[in-house]
Amino acid sequence: MVKSKKVLFWLVAMLGMFFLGVVSQSSGLIDDFFYYWEDIVYLSVQHMQLSAISGSAAIVLAVPLGIWLSRPACKRFAEPMMQVLNIGTTVPTLAILALSMSFLGIGATPAVFALCIATLLPIVRNTYVGLLAVPDHLKEAANGMGMTPGQILLRVEIPNALYVIFAGIRTALTINVGTVPLAFLIGGGGLGELIFTGIDLDEMPMLLAGAIPTSLLAVLVDISVGILAFFIVPKGVNPLRMNT
């Protein structure tokens, strides 16, 4: 039932788009928009590269960090550490970029570094919280069967925490893709170039040539991570598949 409503929602959205398209076509906006087509393609690729590099670096760093913090040996400093991370997530992304620039200068490197930091935090937090939320009785049962700590982690804890971990990755990557336009401000490139220049020059088509692909990219990333989670998280512990 919910699914058919979603379809309806998209239909309405499409109709709206179509209507907008008709309006903008009649005003000549579309032609202006395609004037920037080459820029859009070039900058989109750059945009995605920034996103892919910083995002995958963040995942590679954050998941092991979250796992490590959730181990009993780290109990003493894991909580204070999470407090610090929580404060870190409240820091606005523009501020992270600005601080990164003031220490690393301008260009792609400080941009990737800042993006990576901003993306890191939600993933570490969700990995840690997800692993800690695995019920003790499951771990106890696994212990009782004689599984090694490594086996318990791989076969019991991670599969059960995977949904929460994926939720973290999804949030983080959405933030990442949404922050990439700001990277232009510190010389990192990407679709932000069209948006900010468009604002400065009061050039609507240029502005839209940046804003529309950026929005689509963000929605696309969000949806694809969602689909990935749908299929990768084991069916028995996947709230999205509980009644299928």
Added chain:
Amino acid sequence: MIQLENLTKIFETPDGVVTAADNINMTVPQGEICVLLGPSGCGKTTTLKMLNRIIPPTSGRVMINGEDTSTLDTISLRRNIGYVIQQIGLFPNMTIAENISIVPRLLGWDKKRYLARAEELLAMVALEPKTFMQRYPRELSGGQQQRVGVIRALAADPPVMLMDEPFGAIDPINREVIQDEFLKMQEELQKTILFVSHDIDEAVKMADKVAIFNAGKLIQFDSPDALLAHPCNKFVEDFVGTDRTLKRLRLAKVADVMTPAPTPVKPDDDLQTALQIMQNNDYVAVTMVDTLGRPIGSITRDLATAKRGRCGDHFYGLRAIARVDDDLRSVASAMFSKDTTWMPCVDDEGIFRGEISQRGVTHYLGATYRSREAQQTGVQHGEV
């Protein structure tokens, strides 16, 4: 008084139409507890919840004290019916006092009156008002919460109460205690109560009437004793269990079954006197009491025949004593554990009031079957 007339609930589900309650008819007299009993999904809870329209009936009528409730609006109907559910449902954001006085407050009582009422009710269930009024539900034990749940339903003094497995979530020991307290309260309050349970023992203990449900139908509506003695079909027979006659032990008091006030002997009496009493009354034994009338021993016929002298010099000690308001279950238990078939019965002061024997108990339990057989033979033979 509660009357249900052709009360019916039909649910439309994706898998088709389900009749959850099928033309239920019954009458619960004022001041009685009627337990709705049956396996899960039998329609007992649906029937209960149609009374306060938590589940709106598909058809049929509910009359409370002769008034058709369909003429009342839902809100005022509910405020006049006490409602207790298994999950208790105390509001965690309110203190105990606020929880208890919620209906009075909705009814617009003034503050002094509803606070006084809350104190009175807390005292009634032995919860010290000073201690509990300002506490929050989570600071109370499960048993305490359930007591508060019950008195919250009583707050505006409704004539009728609906209880949906009210003691189901409480551990067995506390459940017995709360059931006893509740019965004592009911003796005073005389509410008309519908009570859902899936536990035959609870039903036998609490009920004046039991309504057994299966698959949406009311199968049998009877007193607990009649239900246990004469289950109307195989389903009821299976549901009440093969030990149903033993369950009936709980329903009778010693006072109903004992031989009242047989002549006792005193320690100073001669054994010949004791023998005389036994022969005159056709007893196998006679009880010996002290000067205050409390039983202290027994003389059997053999003993009185074999020995000479005073009763006080030749008697058997008492293995067990029954109290007149004990139920037969505890008497049977004492007989088995003390290996005896006979017990003197005393009142609250310990004064000898009668004797109970195993034969007396079995005779009592068998009476209902004999009378029914006699009736049936009587009818067959056309006797008057």
Added chain:
Amino acid sequence: METLAFIAESWSLIFSLTLEHISLVSVAVGLAILTGVPIGIAITQNESVAAVVLYAASIIITVPSIALFGLMIPVLSLFGQGIGYLPAVIAVLLYSQLPIIRNTYAAINNVDPALREAARGLGMTPVQRLRLVEIPLAIPVIFAGIRTAVVMNIGVMAIAAYIGAGGLGTLISRGITQTDPRQLIAGALAVSLLAIIADYALLYCQRKLTPKGVSA
């Protein structure tokens, strides 16, 4: 050192920009509460409407803030309000809907069905149920949603400086264009501190507003 000196000397500027930032976020989130909480309560009545509303809100929040500004500017320019205060407030208003609606919806929906049944059985009207039971129990979760919205939108509002909305983002944008690390760091620190302080202050309020008998 230079940065500290800069902060000391332009103290009053930083202070007034902070006030501006706070007032922008407060107005927008305040409006968002006025719309989001009633919507969140209303959609508990219908599951499929709820699914659509939550889905729409989650799509909106996915759109990057700078892109959302970019999309709004051409539309609002038609009324001569393309840049400045209005698009910033509208964007924050839109972004705040998801956390507020979602938390309100979830909190009301998660009220123990037994409590709802008890409330009905005691003869409460739907409005009384909402006022006496459901909202008091939902307050902590609703407030958590408001907190998320505020913290998130302090960041969004910083970006809004680029469309001329003012606030602490002005310092950052000026710092970047003039390659002046003093303004850059001062702005970044101020906006971060503001977010952190707002987070803790609202957490404190959230605890204060939680009914005593309900665990936080």
